[in-house]
Amino acid sequence: MRYIFLLLVTSVNFLYAQEKAIDSLKIQCEYWLNYQNDSTNIYSKDSEEFLLLIGKNKSLFLSTNKYKRDSIKNSYIKEGNSVAILDLSKFPKTAFPYRIVKNYSNNELLFYNDISAKLSVHYVEHPNLTWKISNENDKIANIDCGVAYTNYGGRQYKAWYAKDIPLSEGPYKFSGLPGLIIKIEDTKGFYKFELISFKNLSKRHKTIELENRQINSKNVTKKEYLNAKKITLII
Known part of the structure; x- marks a missing residue:
């Protein structure tokens, strides 16, 4: 029994510890999200920080808390420790555990999330956002911005993009504008992302990484994913 337990721990460690570089890291952006949990309750507001890691061919978007927890976990495992005894209770959790990878070469968006502790899934999407670029101009934190509008997921969004940052x-x-999105919010005020920092890391030779459990996750349709999430919420 002892050997079986050791084998299981080793297998779990292997699953979590293995990371793969999916691109070189060029730009790191930090965004602050203000959101309303319950669309019928204006007092159910909260906020969280996110990272957008931009490479040459791909980008990765995820919660900063998720990024930190994963980094702590993987460092812990690489030191030879067991993930089974790792206590992350003192570290902040995220309300958004997903990861989003945008692949520039084929305009694919891959949405990764864990349905359970043992099951990680992803679905592929081609948002193909249709932007209406207006004649409006604005300035946010001394950045000259253009303004554009789009619809996604049944909501209308207004976006401010940097004219001098051609990303x-x-x-x-969200993507597809002639400049980096500095701020974007839906017209009803349920979600608002705002850029809080922008760093050029191209000279630091860092990489954008995903764990093997995401890379090898089960490919499902978006509908299957949403149905599975409903079931896990009920359970």
Whole structure:
């Protein structure tokens, strides 16, 4: 029995510890999200910080708390410790455990999430956002911005993009504008992302990484994923 337990621990460690570089890291953006948990309750508001890691061919978007917890966990395992005894209770959790990878070469968006402790899944999406670029101009934190509008997920969004930062990127699933999205919010005020920092890390030779459990996760449809999430919430 002891040998079986050791084998299980080793297998779990192997599953969690293995990371793979999916691209070199060029730009790191930090966004602050203000959101309303319950659309019927204006007092159910909260906030969280996110990272957008931009490479040459791909980008990764995830919660900063998720990134920190994963980094602590993987460092712990690489030192030869067992993930089974790792206590992360003192570290902040995230309300958004997903990871989003945008692949520039084929305009694919891969949405990764864990259905349970043992099951990680992903679905592929092609948002193909249709942007209406307006004649409006604005300035946010001394950044000259253009303004554009789009619809996604049944909501209308207004976005401010930097005219002098020619990166067709943004938080969450948003991209496709002629400049980096500095701020984006839906017209009803349920979600608002705002850029809080921008760093050029191209000279630091860092990489954007995903764990093997995400890379090898089960490919499902978006509908299957949403149905599975409903079931786990009920359970």
